[in-house]
Amino acid sequence: GQQLNQSPQSMFIQEGEDVSMNCTSSSIFNTWLWYKQDPGEGPVLLIALYKAGELTSNGRLTAQFGITRKDSFLNISASIPSDVGIYFCAGQKTGNTPLVFGKGTRLSVIA
Amino acid sequence: GAGVSQTPSNKVTEKGKYVELRCDPISGHTALYWYRQSLGQGPEFLIYFQGTGAADDSGLPNDRFFAVRPEGSVSTLKIQRTERGDSAVYLCASSSPSDRGRTDTQYFGPGTRLTVL
Numbered sequence: 001g002q003q004l005n006q007s008p009q010s011m012f013i014q015e016g017e018d019v020s021m022n023c024t025s026s027s028i029f030n031t032w033l034w035y036k037q038d039p040g041e042g043p044v045l046l047i048a049l050y051k052a053g054e055l056t057s058n059g060r061l062t063a064q065f066g067i068t069r070k071d072s073f074l075n076i077s078a079s080i081p082s083d084v085g086i087y088f089c090a091g092q093k094t095g096n097t098p099l100v101f102g103k104g105t106r107l108s109v110i111a
Numbered sequence: 112g113a114g115v116s117q118t119p120s121n122k123v124t125e126k127g128k129y130v131e132l133r134c135d136p137i138s139g140h141t142a143l144y145w146y147r148q149s150l151g152q153g154p155e156f157l158i159y160f161q162g163t164g165a166a167d168d169s170g171l172p173n174d175r176f177f178a179v180r181p182e183g184s185v186s187t188l189k190i191q192r193t194e195r196g197d198s199a200v201y202l203c204a205s206s207s208p209s210d211r212g213r214t215d216t217q218y219f220g221p222g223t224r225l226t227v228l
Contacts, residue, residue: 003152003153003155004153006153040221040222041221041222042115042202042204042219042220042221042222043154043202043219044219045216045217045218048216088153088154090153095215096142096159096161096206096215097159097167098144098146098156098159098167098170099144099146099154099156099217100156101153101154101155102153103151103152103153104151104152104153
């Protein structure tokens with residue numbers, strides 16, 4: 001099935017560094033979402049974006065909905081050890097329709 | 112409050128056997144989704160229920176896969192004649208309609224890890 005193009009696949013960073021990851025699609029989505037998944041758990045929603053060009057923050061996380069509606073990025077500032085995990089972008093055409101996920105970015109933080 | 116729960120957490124079966132995976136959504140959530148996540152991949156959509164009916168089953172890979180939600184709450188994903196390629200984590204998510212017309216947050220369960228030997 002379709003999956004979004006997410007990069008990078010993995011990142012190793014020092015604690016305190018900023019992180020950036022992005023997601024692109026060949027088709028338009030009306031909602032972009034960013035999830036985090038810890039081992040043995042389901043994905044947990046971090047940020048939801050509903051409008052092209054929208055920039056939204058949640059604590060140290062900032063995400064933007066691309067103006068073309070075909071891309072999004074997620075920034076994490078001043079990373080800490082608990083940021084370790086796999087981050088997924090997801091696109092949604094309309095409310096209550098299935099999510100289309102990227103392949104994930106695996107983040108490792110070195111203390 | 113209670114989140115989405117899935118049972119069993121792990122299931123090991125032999126090729127050709129039948130398995131059932133259960134999802135208990137958040138109470139009151141009318142929408143329920145099944146996704147499959149293979150190793151190193153993001154979740155991929157299988158089927159979506161609105162109430163008791165399957166609103167979209169376009170993600171089911173073949174007719175060995177079937178899901179039901181007879182009372183609009185608990186759902187069961189059924190896989191017949193399992194194959195080794197069916198090995199994956201099966202995730203369930205539920206959501207409730209928003210009165211703002213925005214995306215309804217999908218809350219995921221921890222998943223069932225299915226291994227077909």
